[in-house]
Amino acid sequence: MVSHLCKVAGVSRQGYYNYFSAEQVERRKVKEKKDVAWRDLILKAYKFKNRKKGARQIKMVLAAQFGVVANLKLIRRIMKKYGIECPIRRANPYKRTIKATQEHKVVPNLLNRQFKQGVPYKVLLTDITYLYFGKGNRAYLSTIFDAATNEVLAHKVSDRVTLNIATDTLKNLKRNKKIKLAKGAYIHSDQGGHYTSPVYQKLVKKCKLRQSMSRRGNCWDNAPQESFFGHFKDLLEVKSCETLKELQQEVKDAIRYYNYDRYQWNMKKMTPVQYRDHLLKVA
Numbered sequence: 614m615v616s617h618l619c620k621v622a623g624v625s626r627q628g629y630y631n632y633f634s635a636e637q638v639e640r641r642k643v644k645e646k647k648d649v650a651w652r653d654l655i656l657k658a659y660k661f662k663n664r665k666k667g668a669r670q671i672k673m674v675l676a677a678q679f680g681v682v683a684n685l686k687l688i689r690r691i692m693k694k695y696g697i698e699c700p701i702r703r704a705n706p707y708k709r710t711i712k713a714t715q716e717h718k719v720v721p722n723l724l725n726r727q728f729k730q731g732v733p734y735k736v737l738l739t740d741i742t743y744l745y746f747g748k749g750n751r752a753y754l755s756t757i758f759d760a761a762t763n764e765v766l767a768h769k770v771s772d773r774v775t776l777n778i779a780t781d782t783l784k785n786l787k788r789n790k791k792i793k794l795a796k797g798a799y800i801h802s803d804q805g806g807h808y809t810s811p812v813y814q815k816l817v818k819k820c821k822l823r824q825s826m827s828r829r830g831n832c833w834d835n836a837p838q839e840s841f842f843g844h845f846k847d848l849l850e851v852k853s854c855e856t857l858k859e860l861q862q863e864v865k866d867a868i869r870y871y872n873y874d875r876y877q878w879n880m881k882k883m884t885p886v887q888y889r890d891h892l893l894k895v896a
Contacts, residue, residue, distance in 0.1 A: 651691045654681055659697060662870050664848045667699040668692060673876035717809035723825035724801045726836075729761060733889045735795035736760035737786075737822070738838040739802045741778060744770070746851040746860045754864060755782040757800065758841055761892060763877055764885035765841075765868045766792060770861045779807035780816055787820050799823035803835055845871060 658674040659666050666674065668688045675681040692699065730736055738758045745751055755778045757767040767786035771778045783800075786792065800822045802808040808826065817824045827835045848867045854860040872885050880888040 648691060648694065651683070651687065652695045652697075654679065654683075655688060655691050655697060662874050663850075664867070664870050664875070665698075669878050670876065673878065673882045677876055677882070716811050717806060718811065718814065719804050719809055719829075720814075720824045720826050722801075722828055723799055723823065731761060731892060732795050733759060733761050733764075733892050734766075734792055735798045737766065737798065737800040738835060738841075739779070739782065739800055739808070740835060740838045740842070741774065741805070741807065742842045742846075744846075744849070744851055744860065744864075746854040747856070750857075752857060752860055753778055754842075755779055756838075756841070757782055757786050758838055759885070759889070760801075760837055762885045762889040763837070763841065763880065764872050764889055768864065768868060770857070770864050772857050776807055776810055776812060779810075779813055783813070783816050783820060794821065797823070799825050801825040801827070801835060803827045804829055848875070 654675065655671055658671045658679065661674050661678060668685050671688055671692075672683060672685055675683055691697070724736060727736070736759070738760050739756065741753055741755045743751055744754050750772075752770055752772050753774045755769045755771075756765055758764070759766055767782050767789065769778050769782040769785060771781075798821075800817060802825075804826050807813055808824075814824060845867065848871060849863060851860060851863060854863055874884060876882050876884055877888065881891065883891060
């Protein structure tokens with residue numbers, strides 16, 4: 614019977630008996646015990662601050678918060694084995710709905726994809742994205758984002774996508790007295806109707822910022838901002854938000870987590886705030 618089953622399964626008799634030997638059974642038990650211990654540690658990092666994370670985020674949280682060093686291959690194997698899901702980013706289908714008028718003006722691309730200039734508060738990126746919440750409700754999120762540190766400096770959540778969502782975000786930036794703009798600071802966006810508006814452009818000058826715009830139809834000219842929205846949506850728990858006020862609070866909490874607790878792989882494995890302080894020290 615054993616010989617027949619081994620032949621059907623395509624294994625040797627020696628391999629079959631070896632697999633069920635006391636030594637191999639004990640070895641598998643030890644390995645399983647180690648995997649369970651790693652699973653518990655990985656879940657602890659995965660649930661840190663109640664925000665979902667992928668393998669790289671888990672690796673950085675394990676090191677920074679729990680003093681545990683683990684390689685990515687191990688983390689990914691354990692996640693796959695125990696069904697710990699990594700958030701999947703989706704493409705942004707958001708289309709701007711504001712209509713440009715004759716007075717709207719496009720400005721040159723001063724940034725020219727020089728995102729990482731190593732100076733906090735110099736290159737600011739801005740854009741607007743959609744957020745679905747509750748039972749089919751839709752809201753919009755506008756942010757201003759520091760390209761050097763990935764820190765979110767200002768935001769606005771609204772159920773309307775009028776000009777106010779962009780101007781209010783800029784006003785929120787201006788109200789933050791802790792932000793000291795670098796010399797020659799400018800704000801970069803796409804050519805959406807919010808940013809070509811004379812009202813918005815006048816406010817930019819009032820905030821003592823220069824303005825820069827991506828070339829038409831070229832998403833790479835504002836790539837870090839688009840990437841941020843993709844990562845940030847993975848952090849949000851919007852399904853449980855039934856009202857706009859609840860959504861606004863969830864976004865506020867998630868931004869604080871992103872700025873202070875979410876480690877960045879390409880920024881010396883620091884959080885945006887830690888990396889900002891690091892750059893200011895070495896400047």
